[in-house]
Amino acid sequence: MSNIALRVDGLGKKYSIGERRAAYKTLRDGVATAAEGSLRSLGALFGRTGSIPTSVPTDYWALRNVSFEVKHGEVVGIIGKNGAGKSTLLKILSRITQPTEGRARVCGRVGSLLEVGTGFHPELTGRENIYMNGAILGMSKADIERKFDEIVAFAEVDAYLDTPVKRYSSGMQLRLGFAVAAHMEPEILIVDEVLAVGDVQFQKKCLGKIGEVARGGRTVLFVSHNMTAVRTLCERCLVIEKGALAEDTKDVAQAVRRYGGYGAGSSRWVRDSSEFRSDQKMAFTSIDCQISGDQPQHTITLTVELRSIRQHAPAFIAFDITDASMTPLMQALPKPEGFLHHDDVYQLLVEIDLPPLIPGTYRIAAWVGSHFNSTYDSVGPVLEFSITTSPTPRRSFPHTQDHGSLVPRSRVSVPVSNAY
Amino acid sequence: MTSETPILPSTPAFFDIEPSRGWVNLGLGELWKHRELLYFLTWREIKVRYKQTALGVGWAILQPLFAMLIFSLFFGRLGKLPSDGVPYPLFVFAGLVPWTFFSNAISASSNSLVNSAHLISKIYFPRLALPISSILSGLVDFALAFGLLLVIMAYYRVAPTVNVLWLLPLVLLAAVTALGVGLWLSALNVEFRDIKHTVPFLAQMWMFATPIAYPSSMLPARWRTIYGLNPMVGVVEGFRWALLGTGFRPGRIMLASALAAVCLLVSGAFYFRRMERTFADVV
Numbered sequence: 001m002s003n004i005a006l007r008v009d010g011l012g013k014k015y016s017i018g019e020r021r022a023a024y025k026t027l028r029d030g031v032a033t034a035a036e037g038s039l040r041s042l043g044a045l046f047g048r049t050g051s052i053p054t055s056v057p058t059d060y061w062a063l064r065n066v067s068f069e070v071k072h073g074e075v076v077g078i079i080g081k082n083g084a085g086k087s088t089l090l091k092i093l094s095r096i097t098q099p100t101e102g103r104a105r106v107c108g109r110v111g112s113l114l115e116v117g118t119g120f121h122p123e124l125t126g127r128e129n130i131y132m133n134g135a136i137l138g139m140s141k142a143d144i145e146r147k148f149d150e151i152v153a154f155a156e157v158d159a160y161l162d163t164p165v166k167r168y169s170s171g172m173q174l175r176l177g178f179a180v181a182a183h184m185e186p187e188i189l190i191v192d193e194v195l196a197v198g199d200v201q202f203q204k205k206c207l208g209k210i211g212e213v214a215r216g217g218r219t220v221l222f223v224s225h226n227m228t229a230v231r232t233l234c235e236r237c238l239v240i241e242k243g244a245l246a247e248d249t250k251d252v253a254q255a256v257r258r259y260g261g262y263g264a265g266s267s268r269w270v271r272d273s274s275e276f277r278s279d280q281k282m283a284f285t286s287i288d289c290q291i292s293g294d295q296p297q298h299t300i301t302l303t304v305e306l307r308s309i310r311q312h313a314p315a316f317i318a319f320d321i322t323d324a325s326m327t328p329l330m331q332a333l334p335k336p337e338g339f340l341h342h343d344d345v346y347q348l349l350v351e352i353d354l355p356p357l358i359p360g361t362y363r364i365a366a367w368v369g370s371h372f373n374s375t376y377d378s379v380g381p382v383l384e385f386s387i388t389t390s391p392t393p394r395r396s397f398p399h400t401q402d403h404g405s406l407v408p409r410s411r412v413s414v415p416v417s418n419a420y
Numbered sequence: 421m422t423s424e425t426p427i428l429p430s431t432p433a434f435f436d437i438e439p440s441r442g443w444v445n446l447g448l449g450e451l452w453k454h455r456e457l458l459y460f461l462t463w464r465e466i467k468v469r470y471k472q473t474a475l476g477v478g479w480a481i482l483q484p485l486f487a488m489l490i491f492s493l494f495f496g497r498l499g500k501l502p503s504d505g506v507p508y509p510l511f512v513f514a515g516l517v518p519w520t521f522f523s524n525a526i527s528a529s530s531n532s533l534v535n536s537a538h539l540i541s542k543i544y545f546p547r548l549a550l551p552i553s554s555i556l557s558g559l560v561d562f563a564l565a566f567g568l569l570l571v572i573m574a575y576y577r578v579a580p581t582v583n584v585l586w587l588l589p590l591v592l593l594a595a596v597t598a599l600g601v602g603l604w605l606s607a608l609n610v611e612f613r614d615i616k617h618t619v620p621f622l623a624q625m626w627m628f629a630t631p632i633a634y635p636s637s638m639l640p641a642r643w644r645t646i647y648g649l650n651p652m653v654g655v656v657e658g659f660r661w662a663l664l665g666t667g668f669r670p671g672r673i674m675l676a677s678a679l680a681a682v683c684l685l686v687s688g689a690f691y692f693r694r695m696e697r698t699f700a701d702v703v
Contacts, residue, residue, distance in 0.1 A: 015701065091700065092437060095544040098697040099439055107434035118542040121464060123471040128464075135460035136543055 005188055005219040006070040006093070010102035013063040013088050062088040063243045065102070070221070072108070072187075075214040077234030077252060078223045079259055085243040086223045090114060090192050093221070108219070111137060111186030117177025122166035126157050126176060129165050133180045147183040154209070155179035174202060182209045188219040207233065227256045227326035256325045269382045281312040282340070282368050282376035289364060289383040295356060295391045296409065302350040306340075306368060306377070313370040314338025319352065320365040322381050323405050329362070330355070338370050356391030356407045358399035440697060446689055451546045458549045458556075465528075465557035480561035481568045483524075484516040491516075495633045504635045504666035510576050514663055515632035515656045517569050521562040522594050522652060523623040528554040529602025530619050533610050537703040547696050548689070551602045555595055562591070573663065583662040590658045593681055597651040600684025607688075607695040610703050631656055635666070636673075648673030651681040 063085040070076055078086050091097045093104060094112030119136040120129050130151055134144040144151075152158050155175040157168070165173060191210060207229055214220045214233060224230055230237065230252065237255040239247040249255050270286045288303040302319070316339055319332045332352045340346060363381035370376070390399060391407045399407075451458070470476045488509055495501045496508035503511035529551040533540065536550055573580065609615035630652040631638075639647055647653055654677025660666045 095437060096541065097700040099437060101439060104437040105434055106437065112544070115538075115542045119539050121468055123468050124464065128467070132460050132464055135457045136539065136545060138454075138457075138545065141456050 003072045004069055005072045005074070005107055006104065008069070008093075008102070008104045009067050011063060011066045011089070011092060011099050011104055012061060012101040013092060013097070014100040015060050015062055016058065061243050063092070066240075066245045068238060068245060068248055070219060072219055073217045074236060075220040075222065075234050077230035077237045078221060078240060079227070079230060079237060079256065080240035080246075084240045086240050087114070087192055089240065090190050090221065090223060094190050106188065108187030110188045110190060111181070111184045112190035112192075113181040114190070114192040116174050116181065120165050120173065120177065123164055125162045125164055126168070127161045129176070130180055133177065134184070137181060137184050139184050143184075151179045151183050154182065154205075171202065178202075178206055178209075182206070182213070186218070188221070189213055190221045192223045193225065231256050231325060253325065266382070266384055269379065280377060281310050282306060282308050282315060284366055284368065284377055284379050287366055287379065287383060289385055291385045295389050298354040298357070298387065300352040300354060300364070300385060302352070302364070304346075304348040304350055304366065306346050306348070308340075308342045308344065311342055312376060313374075315340040315368050315370045315376060317348070317350070318367045319350070320367070320381065322363045322365070323401065324361045324363065326363065326381060329405055340368070356409065357387045358401070358405050358407060359387050359390060360401070360405065361386045446693055447546060447548070451548050454546050454549060457545055458553055461549055461553035462556040465553060466560050469557070477564065480564040484513065484520045484565050485568065487516050487520070488513045491633050501634050502638065504637060504660070506578065506664050506666055507576050510572055510578065510664065511635070511660070511666070512633060513569055513572055514660050515630075517562070517565045518590070518594050518655050518659050519627060519630065519632055519652065520565060521558055522598050522655070523627065524561065525555045525558045525595070525598035526601045526605065526623060527619050528558060529598065530605035530609055530615055532602070533606045533699065534613070534616070534703065540703050541700045547699060548692065551606045551692075552599065555598050555602060569663070578664055580663050581665055583665075586658060586662040590655050590662065593651060593658075593678060594655045596685050597655070597681040600681060600688040603685070603688030603692040607692045610695065610699050626650075626652065645672050645676050648676035649680045651677040651684070653677060
């Protein structure tokens with residue numbers, strides 16, 4: 001047999017909008033639609049088309065005409081904006097949902113990890129849940145028994161094995177969930193955005209494990225918004241845009257830079273009014289970004305507008321600065337305690353003194369929340385600014401990100417005896 | 421221990437993902453491959469059912485016990501319904517034991533998919549495992565209630581006959597019927613949440629269509645075969661015949677019951693598999 005692990009051919013998935021919005025119907029709706037349908041066909045039978053108003057739900061293609069091949073042992077990253085169709089693709093490939101058209105051939109045992117800890121039951125103990133979760137993921141009892149100690153060691157829960165999972169911290173639940181899934185050893189591993197949750201330590205550990213799986217010669221399909229992870233893990237990158245395959249490239253760094261998951265950046269960001277969630281406490285409405293000054297002392301000036309929507313605790317703001325491939329560089333915390341009390345609209349002027357940065361484009365993400373852990377709103381790294389001059393005067397060779405983006409000021413003094 | 425086990429050379433273990441059309445096959449081979457999952461799901465149901473209840477597993481016998489007391493009072497004492505020559509409480513309890521299993525099984529299985537919506541939308545596994553395991557887990561409660569039935573028989577000094585061997589196929593008949601109904605209702609419930617509200621009502625109606633409070637000998641003989649199309653008639657009458665020596669021996673009624681149950685199961689299984697492809701999108 002060839003060494004193709006996965007062949008996807010013209011895959012498409014259609015949802016009717018009605019289906020997506022009102023997830024399930026009641027019988028009454030069903031009867032009503034059926035009645036309407038039969039009335040219509042009755043009308044059609046008598047040649048009277050169009051006389052009865054139709055309420056055919058609008059169709060929506062979450063994925064259309066996607067074709068690609070993946071060889072055994074390849075590690076492929078899939079990136080794209082939210083709602084582009086990445087998750088739909090993975091759901092089809094892991095057989096959770098059926099495609100509407102097209103086909104895919106999968107050669108090998110598939111393990112999919114679309115959510116950490118699926119199937120955990122809060123009342124069962126850690127030990128029991130390992131077996132339960134393993135069985136749901138398709139492991140046999142013997143497999144689980146063989147891997148049990150490793151799973152426990154990875155999850156660092158040995159002291160709590162006989163405690164119900166509902167008493168676990170969320171971090172422990174995550175670790176345990178990932179540990180079980182990571183040890184299922186499929187030939188093809190499908191991972192969706194599991195790293196979006198959990199602390200940095202956990203993310204590192206997961207990434208390490210996924211890397212280990214990849215180096216072990218297995219095929220990995222990896223969806224993430226963590227562009228650093230995609231860049232370091234993947235040798236190939238698929239870009240999904242509006243349900244179609246926009247790019248299929250081996251130049252992962254390039255694809256990540258171009259698509260980054262957030263589209264092109266700009267110096268001004270304004271929220272679509274439709275984006276508000278009703279349960280949100282605060283929301284950014286617009287942010288303007290200007291850069292002034294010169295090396296080595298650039299200053300970013302942000303004009304921030306935000307609103308309180310409902311009652312909230314005193315809040316404060318933070319700004320993450322990343323490089324073009326979304327690798328976090330630093331965070332600015334202009335006033336590290338709650339200073340925004342419930343009020344209608346705020347106009348804030350934020351100034352950030354930048355350390356010396358190498359030439360390139362950078363992104364800023366904004367956050368507002370309280371008590372350091374409850375987020376009211378966050379805006380992805382959509383604001384962009386560029387540095388055009390080198391922070392090191394008289395440098396005659398170009399800067400590269402391989403040595404980092406920050407150039408600390410440095411001095412050297414030469415002992416007199418060595419000077420000539 | 422290392423996590424590196426050699427990858428087996430790919431045997432032609434490929435499968436195709438395509439839109440399926442029309443009536444699909446039942447996929448029983450795949451279900452068999454996932455039998456351990458079936459075991460674990462059943463085990464989880466059993467473990468979790470009486471967690472954080474004060475009476476715990478006592479509920480398994482309290483439910484039919486209270487029903488027996490109420491029935492004996494109203495139908496036996498006040499209504500003076502006949503009971504084929506055995507004490508009315510024993511008569512009614514012998515019917516309530518399989519009935520309670522059946523009615524719990526249909527309500528558990530019809531909600532099994534909706535209650536596991538998070539699993540269905542995140543993981544692939546044969547969906548049939550959910551309603552099946554919810555019925556299998558009810559067997560534990562059934563065994564406990566059956567134990568109580570033996571105690572009550574001893575109290576009334578009624579000895580079981582050799583016919584007790586028939587109980588096994590009778591329990592199977594009840595389980596098959598419950599699964600057939602459960603497959604229909606659970607698949608419908610994914611799309612129409614009305615089912616959740618219909619099931620208790622359906623169970624109640626069904627109970628009165630089953631000879632639990634009254635013996636089927638009250639019915640004119642010519643109606644009995646048609647009456648037997650309700651598979652629970654065969655189950656309940658069979659239970660009394662095998663344990664108490666009343667009712668009728670498994671004859672034409674039983675055949676009608678078994679046929680009806682198989683029809684329910686087969687049609688339910690095909691309907692379930694047909695609807696299965698949209699479960700993850702709709703649930």
